Amino acid sequence: MIRSSEQSDAELLARSNNGDEAAFLLLYRRTQGPVFRFAMQMSGSRTIAEDVTQEVFLALARGGSRFDPAKGSLQSYLFGVTRNQVLRRLDKRANLVSIDEERDCGAAAGSFEAAADQHGDLARAQTVDLVRRAVQSLPVNYREVVVLCDLEEVSYEDAAAVLDCAIGTIRSRLHRARAMLAERLQFVRESAPSVSRAGDSRYVV
């Protein structure tokens, strides 16, 4: 979230709770992007992401948020609310899986490799799509740490606050999640070695 402005998120929230529309608008524009992306990367659905983003900010607009600055940043609070909303919707959707979705899920793991095999030299967009699907295929508790820490670059401390767990848990889940991703994306590495050369490594070797 943008931090260049002179006023903190908490200050803007306080002003907007007092009816300052400009403050609310600034706060919304600062925070809606990460919230929307987090919801979309977690759910894999633009529709769900839009619904969740709207719900999160409607609660904020009505002054009904239970944000406590003592417990963490507003960013962490919004991610936490977003996560709860996404999980609720995913639970509902899990009970209403269509035949097409079932077929897609069942074929998900195999389709990664099949797609890579067909297109030896993957275009960047296809690679991104494959990585997105690999992240989507992770179990929720691993997916959320990857999305928060690796995609949204939230600190481990903030991620621990969002997920209400210890920092050590974040680290171990992240490590396990990355190992799962490595397995699922191994063929991408074999097909497109330039990706790993071009990217800046997480660990400085």
Next chain:
Amino acid sequence: MTCEEFISRLQALGRGESPGQEARDHAESCEACAETLTTSGHVDALLRLLARSDDGLEAPARIEETVLGAFRLAHGTANVVSMQPHAVAPAVAPRRFAYRWMGAAAAIAVASAASLVAWQSFRSSDLLPQPPVEQGAPAPERTPSPPFASRPGAAPSVRPGDGSYQGAAPGRGNARAPIIPVSTVRKPVRPVTSAPNPSADEPAEFVTDFYSLVPASGFAPTEGGQLVRLQVPRASLASLGVPIPVGNPNGSVTADLVMGYDGVAHAIRFVQPTRSSERSSR
């Protein structure tokens, strides 16, 4: 350093942190750990690719307008909200309703201002459940609301049951008012049953008058249409200038919309189900 220690070190690393010389030495001597380190870097590169790809993703602009409307409502500045058609669409399924009800939503926006007065009177007196009337006793005479009474030619009929609707020719008086009630007397829909049901005397639901959604020219003649029942979020009504009196601001209001065969929304009325009808519907 052992392989377990190497993995623990790797696991404990933060973003951009180096595993250290000792770990690097171990990786040089251990093929498996070297592979782990390389793979981790590869996954990191792919994730960064995805992060960069999604970097510009933002919520659509209509969400900002909806949220801003709710903010203005919550802080008493709802009257400055622009009447965007999408603001009427239900929050849970905005896309589904966006095009289908675009015309209806615009018409609701026009009707909302006039429905303010009717809504308040609807909730306050006439349409609240009345005490049961003894059989055989003369029915109490209902006096239509003065502003809407005695408008000649402004009473198209709605046939209960089949949902069809017959329009009426515009009367002289209709041309003056931008929004005109179709029915001059509020008609609670009563259940057609003589069974000894404790709720038999209670109407199934209470409805307001129909209000024309055809501005200025009064109620346009039409060959017929369909009566469509839909839920309008309270927040949307409020963002259009209709105050939410009491109740859950997250709830919705039931409304009947008269859709002509020409695809135009001609009239709207608000519906309040009674408690007995709600119980029976469960």
